[in-house]
Amino acid sequence: MHIAVCIKQILDPEISPRAFKIDPVRKAADPGTASLVIGPFDLNALEVAIQLKERHGGQVTALTLGSDKAKEALRRALAMGADQAVLIDETQVSAKEPSVTARVLAAAIRKLDPVDLVLTGRQSGEWDFGQVGALLAEELGMPFVPFVPRLDVAGNGLRLEREADGGVVVVEAPRPCVASVTNANDNVPRLPKVKDIMMANRKPITVYGPGELGLGAAEVGDEANRLEVLDLFIPEVKSECEFIEGEDGAEKGANLARKLVERKVI
Amino acid sequence: MHETPTREIFWNIRHIWLTYALLVPMVVAFALGVWNHVRRWRAGKPIERTDNWQERLRGFFVDAVGQDQLRSGDQQAGLFHILLSWGFVILFIGTTVVFIQADLRIPIMHGWFYLIFQSLILDVFGLGAIVGLAVALYRRYVAKVPRLTHGLWQDGFLLASMLIILITGFLVEGLRIVATSDPWGSWSPVGLATGRALAALGIREYGTQLAVHRFLWWFHMLVSYVFVGYIPFSKMMHLFTSPASIFTRNLQPKGRLEPLDVENTEVLGVKTLRDFDWKDLLDLDACTECGRCQAVCPAYAVGKPLNPKMLILDMRRQLTEEIGGVPWAKRELEPRPIIGTSIEPETLWSCTTCHACVTACPVEIEHVAKIVDLRRFQVMEEAELPETAQAAVQGIEDRGHPFRGAQASRRDWYADLPYVRELAQVGQAEYLFWVGCAVAFNERAQKIARAMAKIMHTAHLDFAVLGDEETCTGDPARRIGNEYLYEMMARQNIETLNNYGVKKIVTTCPHCFNTIKNEYPDFGGNYKVIHHSQLIRDLLAEGRLPLEPGKLQELEKVTYHDPCYLGRYNDEYDAPRAVVDALGVERVEMARSRQKGFCCGAGGGRYWMDDEPGKRINVERAREVATSGAQAVCTACPFCMLMMEDGLRTVATEQGTTERPVATRDLAELVAEALAEAAGAREGEAGAALGA
Numbered sequence: 013m014h015i016a017v018c019i020k021q022i023l024d025p026e027i028s029p030r031a032f033k034i035d036p037v038r039k040a041a042d043p044g045t046a047s048l049v050i051g052p053f054d055l056n057a058l059e060v061a062i063q064l065k066e067r068h069g070g071q072v073t074a075l076t077l078g079s080d081k082a083k084e085a086l087r088r089a090l091a092m093g094a095d096q097a098v099l100i101d102e103t104q105v106s107a108k109e110p111s112v113t114a115r116v117l118a119a120a121i122r123k124l125d126p127v128d129l130v131l132t133g134r135q136s137g138e139w140d141f142g143q144v145g146a147l148l149a150e151e152l153g154m155p156f157v158p159f160v161p162r163l164d165v166a167g168n169g170l171r172l173e174r175e176a177d178g179g180v181v182v183v184e185a186p187r188p189c190v191a192s193v194t195n196a197n198d199n200v201p202r203l204p205k206v207k208d209i210m211m212a213n214r215k216p217i218t219v220y221g222p223g224e225l226g227l228g229a230a231e232v233g234d235e236a237n238r239l240e241v242l243d244l245f246i247p248e249v250k251s252e253c254e255f256i257e258g259e260d261g262a263e264k265g266a267n268l269a270r271k272l273v274e275r276k277v278i
Numbered sequence: 279m280h281e282t283p284t285r286e287i288f289w290n291i292r293h294i295w296l297t298y299a300l301l302v303p304m305v306v307a308f309a310l311g312v313w314n315h316v317r318r319w320r321a322g323k324p325i326e327r328t329d330n331w332q333e334r335l336r337g338f339f340v341d342a343v344g345q346d347q348l349r350s351g352d353q354q355a356g357l358f359h360i361l362l363s364w365g366f367v368i369l370f371i372g373t374t375v376v377f378i379q380a381d382l383r384i385p386i387m388h389g390w391f392y393l394i395f396q397s398l399i400l401d402v403f404g405l406g407a408i409v410g411l412a413v414a415l416y417r418r419y420v421a422k423v424p425r426l427t428h429g430l431w432q433d434g435f436l437l438a439s440m441l442i443i444l445i446t447g448f449l450v451e452g453l454r455i456v457a458t459s460d461p462w463g464s465w466s467p468v469g470l471a472t473g474r475a476l477a478a479l480g481i482r483e484y485g486t487q488l489a490v491h492r493f494l495w496w497f498h499m500l501v502s503y504v505f506v507g508y509i510p511f512s513k514m515m516h517l518f519t520s521p522a523s524i525f526t527r528n529l530q531p532k533g534r535l536e537p538l539d540v541e542n543t544e545v546l547g548v549k550t551l552r553d554f555d556w557k558d559l560l561d562l563d564a565c566t567e568c569g570r571c572q573a574v575c576p577a578y579a580v581g582k583p584l585n586p587k588m589l590i591l592d593m594r595r596q597l598t599e600e601i602g603g604v605p606w607a608k609r610e611l612e613p614r615p616i617i618g619t620s621i622e623p624e625t626l627w628s629c630t631t632c633h634a635c636v637t638a639c640p641v642e643i644e645h646v647a648k649i650v651d652l653r654r655f656q657v658m659e660e661a662e663l664p665e666t667a668q669a670a671v672q673g674i675e676d677r678g679h680p681f682r683g684a685q686a687s688r689r690d691w692y693a694d695l696p697y698v699r700e701l702a703q704v705g706q707a708e709y710l711f712w713v714g715c716a717v718a719f720n721e722r723a724q725k726i727a728r729a730m731a732k733i734m735h736t737a738h739l740d741f742a743v744l745g746d747e748e749t750c751t752g753d754p755a756r757r758i759g760n761e762y763l764y765e766m767m768a769r770q771n772i773e774t775l776n777n778y779g780v781k782k783i784v785t786t787c788p789h790c791f792n793t794i795k796n797e798y799p800d801f802g803g804n805y806k807v808i809h810h811s812q813l814i815r816d817l818l819a820e821g822r823l824p825l826e827p828g829k830l831q832e833l834e835k836v837t838y839h840d841p842c843y844l845g846r847y848n849d850e851y852d853a854p855r856a857v858v859d860a861l862g863v864e865r866v867e868m869a870r871s872r873q874k875g876f877c878c879g880a881g882g883g884r885y886w887m888d889d890e891p892g893k894r895i896n897v898e899r900a901r902e903v904a905t906s907g908a909q910a911v912c913t914a915c916p917f918c919m920l921m922m923e924d925g926l927r928t929v930a931t932e933q934g935t936t937e938r939p940v941a942t943r944d945l946a947e948l949v950a951e952a953l954a955e956a957a958g959a960r961e962g963e964a965g966a967a968l969g970a
């Protein structure tokens with residue numbers, strides 16, 4: 013069984029809100045000193061893939077479209093238990109919308125050994141489009157199952173759970189297929205062992221440029237992007253703090269209730 | 279009557295050859311037993327512990343012979359241990375003198391030497407040993423001292439044997455004195471009194487005296503032989519292992535953990551007993567089961583599943599199971615992982631690395647290094663650690679600090695302090711102010727940095743900070759057991775520091791202080807590292823900090839809480855106290871202070887781990903703070919400060935109020951508050967200098 017997992021290196025979502033800034037020219041987050049991490053749901057996807065490999069054998073390939081720094085993300089994937097890592101160099105790629113990302117990833121996946129399953133995170137940790145998985149399935153001509161916390165082999169196909177509002181939908185899908193993974197108690201990403209981290213540092217990382225994937229400017233250049241970000245800003249949140257006066261608890265309570273009614277909160 | 283004072287050896291004893299015949303099994307048993315211990319230690323890995331023998335010998339004389347450490351901990355117990363051990367040593371020398379006279383035929387047992395040493399001193403020390411034994415028995419079986427509740431059966435057997443040896447010794451001596459009407463008898467006062475007492479009890483007949491004497495003489499000798507032969511198989515072996523452990527003790531700075539060559543080591547950390555070095559295994563055998571470590575352990579005190587004494591003894595038992603306690607034991611049982619076999623993971627993770635146990639141990643056993651070695655294996659090879667600790671380590675790796683969800687950035691605390699400059703701007707400065715993650719990211723602790731900056735500014739010091747170029751020193755990762763990450767952080771920081779040519783580093787965090795001072799040299803970082811308490815003490819002494827008397831008026835009494843990593847780790851107890859004393863407040867000491875200071879509960883990565891309610895070390899300490907009579911507790915560590923703030927809140931709740939009974943202030947905050955207005959207003963920045 014061969015599982016491809018798409019992981020994206022993103023700005024640390026835990027950066028303090030006060031340190032978070034937006035570059036108004038690029039209309040993108042200003043990296044500042046924030047570190048780069050793997051998107052949280054992508055880690056869940058990796059964990060699901062590695063667990064599946066542990067149960068049924070096979071191999072896991074981690075791939076990312078990113079800069080040279082994204083090799084760090086791939087190293088972590090290798091340390092967690094991925095067998096191969098593929099970096100698609102983003103310097104010649106303008107992936108401002110998920111369709112371009114999906115196109116590039118699909119081209120890379122076609123270059124791999126035949127896959128049985130492609131996993132993505134439910135949504136990337138920063139732009140939160142939540143589209144790459146579906147678009148990737150479209151590109152690859154495979155069925156797509158979103159929001160999957162867990163899955164397993166069932167006969168020749170796969171049995172996947174999909175989280176739905178207030179319940180779970182269980183589906184069967186043929187191999188190969190694409191699924192986007194959501195977080196659950198049983199797919200908390202594992203902490204790699206130091207031995208594995210060191211081993212990962214010695215493993216090779218395959219690097220492709222778009223040319224090697226047969227993609228030209230028409231497919232991945234600026235003209236391939238149809239969406240344009242017009243504005244990006246941090247919403248201003250105003251908060252006021254008012255102390256409720258009163259001699260004792262009862263009076264304070266009454267005053268609070270009056271104010272809430274005055275402001276039509278209740 | 280003899281002309282020169284002496285006595286006839288083996289008077290009344292025939293078949294002396296029997297004593298030599300019995301000597302053989304005794305010596306064989308003893309030698310086999312000792313050899314077995316050596317065999318156990320040789321299962322460990324090599325380590326250099328015989329270098330610098332002058333210093334080792336000095337420690338040997340002070341702590342093994344003089345038992346200095348023993349006395350400094352529990353004075354009463356230490357004193358009686360001296361009586362007992364020195365009693366036996368002197369009596370052993372006395373026996374050796376007899377051997378020299380009888381077998382080597384060197385006539386030394388006469389004259390003043392005979393009277394003063396062989397008679398009087400031996401008698402006095404023998405009596406002292408009896409007193410020591412009596413107290414040891416009393417403390418175990420009557421007073422039931424809590425730290426001595428382990429191995430009572432073996433203790434009873436050993437103490438009783440020694441008592442029998444001593445008493446029969448005096449009986450034998452007394453009978454000889456009265457039977458021979460020894461003219462020098464009064465030089466052996468205890469013996470003489472015993473003899474007279476026996477006579478008074480009816481043993482008056484010469485013949486009876488001879489018979490009883492002969493019986494007791496053989497009895498005394500037999501018990502002594504059996505006892506000596508049994509030494510290596512019992513805890514009495516500490517007679518040899520303790521001095522050996524003291525001699526081969528760690529001479530490195532106490533706060534330094536041994537680096538680990540992560541790239542080239544087969545097993546990272548310690549999995550089985552064989553992954554320890556031989557000194558670690560010697561430690562297991564050297565433990566005297568005295569329980570001093572147990573008595574001072576904060577984790578044990580609040581009921582966590584950790585007892586440093588049992589940690590050592592449980593591993594000793596495993597060593598016995600695997601290698602054998604006797605030389606003919608079936609040897610070389612398959613080595614088993616220590617965690618899960620003799621130590622539970624919860625035990626391992628309960629330790630705050632406060633070093634109280636190591637400091638209290640009279641025989642230089644290194645608990646903390648072993649705990650960290652075991653953690654290293656759990657973390658690096660097994661990836662098994664509490665989730666909360668994992669999150670902290672992950673934070674260090676991902677964003678250079680262990681505080682998940684921190685709202686601030688490293689530059690926030692000085693955003694409005696124009697006199698705090700970054701090295702990137704100024705290029706160089708005499709002092710680098712190393713802020714540390716706790717101080718930079720915690721809003722309460724940021725006030726420490728602001729206060730310290732104000733102090734340095736007031737004293738016209740040329741200082742700068744690293745700002746965003748600072749990252750975690752790696753200390754929490756190292757104490758949690760992730761040596762790999764620690765080394766990465768250390769190397770990265772050292773590169774930054776060396777690039778700026780930093781020479782002097784000031785920090786308010788004892789954890790940063792300890793690791794930069796004692797551990798960074800192993801990775802090529804050599805700086806003069808100064809704790810802020812030391813810098814402030816010096817600035818005050820030089821008159822560079824004008825204080826305004828009476829500014830701290832509402833604080834009549836202040837108590838000082840020793841941070842483990844400043845006190846026990848780096849022996850700095852006086853600088854912070856000198857500063858408090860200079861502030862015009864009365865300093866009151868808590869019962870547990872200085873070397874015996876009680877941990878706040880934050881060290882060793884515990885700050886980030888969950889505490890079961892009711893088993894919180896900081897609350898235990900806060901209760902002590904609350905009863906100290908002080909209006910404020912002065913800390914000198916941001917972690918201690920946060921732990922005290924938190925613990926005192928719990929104490930307030932316990933007392934049914936919302937107001938903490940005692941305020942918590944870092945040393946720098948107190949000094950900044952006490953600075954004279956004019957000084958603080960230098961360049962009109964007083965208001966900005968101390969935020970609140």
Ligand SMILES: Cc1cc2nc3c(=O)[nH]c(=O)nc-3n(C[C@H](O)[C@H](O)[C@H](O)COP(=O)(O)OP(=O)(O)OC[C@H]3O[C@@H](n4cnc5c(N)ncnc54)[C@H](O)[C@@H]3O)c2cc1C
Binds near residue numbers: 052110138140142
């Ligand atoms: C932790 C978190 C919590 C959130 N909580 C809430 C909430 O409580 N309420 C709320 O309203 N919203 C929340 N959101 C945001 C919200 O859900 C989104 O706005 C959204 O629905 C969609 O995601 P996506 O399009 O970014 O994914 P995409 O960008 O389409 O990415 C999906 C997946 O495709 C793959 N991928 C993408 N780019 C690459 C690449 N370059 N290389 C390799 N693989 C790639 C990755 O596997 C990725 O996970 C949260 C978001 C996050 C991250």
Ligand code: SF4
Binds near residue numbers: 578584629632
């Ligand atoms: S270091 Fe402190 S917490 Fe750890 S075992 Fe020793 S005394 Fe207990």
Ligand code: SF4
Binds near residue numbers: 641
């Ligand atoms: S480890 Fe040291 S302090 Fe603890 S019981 Fe043993 S000898 Fe005593």
